[in-house]
Amino acid sequence: MPEAGTADYELLKTNPDKVFLKTITGQLQAILEISVIEILSTHASDELYLGQRASEEWTSNEKALKALKRFGSKLKEVEEKIAELNDDKKLKNRGGSKKLEYTLLSPYSEQGLTAKGIPNSISI
Structure with a gap:
């Protein structure tokens, strides 16, 4: 959670979806991570x-x-x-x-x- 008084905190009050999207992994990085996990988990x-x-x-x-x-x-x-x-x-x-x-x-x-x-x- 952003700290009170910061720009992200003010943005959280007006646009919580945008703040949430800034905290999650990007699509390319997520695809790479899932691919590696799948490769390492396959027998x-x-x-x-x-x-x-x-x-x-x-x-x-x-x-x-x-x-x-x-x-x-x-x-x-x-x-x-x-x-x-x-x-x-x-x-x-x-x-x-x-x-x-x-x-x-x-x-x-x-x-x-x-x-x-x-x-x-x-x-x-």
Whole structure:
């Protein structure tokens, strides 16, 4: 908010829309920011997710392999629980004219912009 006594404050009293428009990001800058966010949020077809490895040969340590398998099983349980909660009609905000499911912590995703999937790693 402009401070009292400034030119912007006087303009706010007479033309609040103009003052508001001075505070928001320009169209070109907004388009660039949205484009970058979309590019960084899109999953690749060969992306690995939390608990996944590109090959079984990443280690020969049997204990580590079993731990990764247990971790993967727990992640599948989390994914199933999220799906179960999304289907529960008793929970708030699950209904309405458009059913919007909670997907952000679903461990796995398909290719594209999905709002789900936890990548094994990121590179920017």
